[in-house]
Amino acid sequence: MNNYVADLGSIIDMDIIRQSKIKIGVDPLGGAGVHYWEPIAEKYQLDLTVVNKIVDPTFSFMTVDWDGQIRMDLSSAWAMQRLIPMKDNFDISFACDTDHDRHGIVTKGAGLLTPNHYLSVAVFYLLQNRPQWATTTAIGKTVVTTQLIDRIAAKLNRKIVDVPVGFKWFVDGLLNGSLCFGGEESAGASFSRMDGTVWTTDKDGFIPALLSAEVTAKTGRDPGKIYSDLTKKYGEPFYDRIEAKATPEQKEKLKNLSASQIKHDELAREKITDILTKAPGNSASLGGVKVITANGWMAVRPSGTEDIYKIYAESFVSEDQLKKIIDEGQEIVHHALQA
Numbered sequence: 001m002n003n004y005v006a007d008l009g010s011i012i013d014m015d016i017i018r019q020s021k022i023k024i025g026v027d028p029l030g031g032a033g034v035h036y037w038e039p040i041a042e043k044y045q046l047d048l049t050v051v052n053k054i055v056d057p058t059f060s061f062m063t064v065d066w067d068g069q070i071r072m073d074l075s076s077a078w079a080m081q082r083l084i085p086m087k088d089n090f091d092i093s094f095a096c097d098t099d100h101d102r103h104g105i106v107t108k109g110a111g112l113l114t115p116n117h118y119l120s121v122a123v124f125y126l127l128q129n130r131p132q133w134a135t136t137t138a139i140g141k142t143v144v145t146t147q148l149i150d151r152i153a154a155k156l157n158r159k160i161v162d163v164p165v166g167f168k169w170f171v172d173g174l175l176n177g178s179l180c181f182g183g184e185e186s187a188g189a190s191f192s193r194m195d196g197t198v199w200t201t202d203k204d205g206f207i208p209a210l211l212s213a214e215v216t217a218k219t220g221r222d223p224g225k226i227y228s229d230l231t232k233k234y235g236e237p238f239y240d241r242i243e244a245k246a247t248p249e250q251k252e253k254l255k256n257l258s259a260s261q262i263k264h265d266e267l268a269r270e271k272i273t274d275i276l277t278k279a280p281g282n283s284a285s286l287g288g289v290k291v292i293t294a295n296g297w298m299a300v301r302p303s304g305t306e307d308i309y310k311i312y313a314e315s316f317v318s319e320d321q322l323k324k325i326i327d328e329g330q331e332i333v334h335h336a337l338q339a
Helices: 002-010 014-020 037-044 084-089 115-129 148-155 167-176 206-219 223-234 248-255 319-338
Strands: 023-027 047-050 092-096 103-107 111-113 138-142 160-163 179-184 188-191 238-245 274-278 285-292 296-302 308-315
Touching (some): 002 014, 002 037, 002 206, 023 084, 084 092, 084 103, 092 206, 103 115, 103 206, 111 115, 111 223, 115 138, 115 148, 115 179, 115 188, 115 206, 138 148, 148 223, 160 167, 167 179, 167 188, 188 206, 206 223, 238 319, 248 285, 248 296, 248 308, 248 319, 308 319
Parallel strands (some): 023 047, 023 092, 138 160
Antiparallel strands (some): 092 103, 179 188, 238 308, 274 285
């Protein structure tokens, strides 16, 4: 614990957080980091309050998710229901899941930020506030993470490395310094130390959470407001992910989909410009397929742990177009499973 806490100053600007005197609220959700937050606050003299110190293996303290299940889903307003109502008590609030490798950010102005929203803010901020990072280092993201990050990176002259789902695909790049950031839409992220060297090759919930405090302290602005400004400049993405049951046989079919099996020419009335079965960043198999148009995309892949498949979709046009993309994505899946 002492080694980890002492090293945080090499990746997060703790001085600016301390000097700003912002109030920080933290919910460790009964997890592995519950005993870390107070030593962090003590060492760096932060105005940080742990709002829930309960450790209970039954998770009876946890608010249930939308379907009544207990889930440590930091992107779910249901699961984050304990922290969200406290947002006005703090300048920034955040939670980490049970093993503290994922983050959930709650702001005064916008409430709970989705992982895609916050990762966009994080990339935008880091690329302009880490002067020791080499300009040749790239931003790593999974192919199902928002393309708003692509637009931000392009404007700031940074390469994007798109990889399949799974944090393991960022390891080599984070280790050798060719990646300065790796993020996924399921709220996992890691990035380089301030001097550009590797921090960790696995996702770490502490550092993106603490980064939200640095962003708030350094800019004097709500990260939710920063996100809103980004959408005005680069376009507003509408994003969703849905799940449906699938047998092991159906999952195997989806995993091995080929571009030739996609018979559609259009998606939500837009011409399909690309069909991917391999990640552009490393040519590794997606274990599914991604269909891209000028203003949107959908991807389908089977779960690696449950008998379900997932459809991810994003539109830079409207909620209505997003719904059309999802509906037609389900048609694509249906035809593939019938083949």
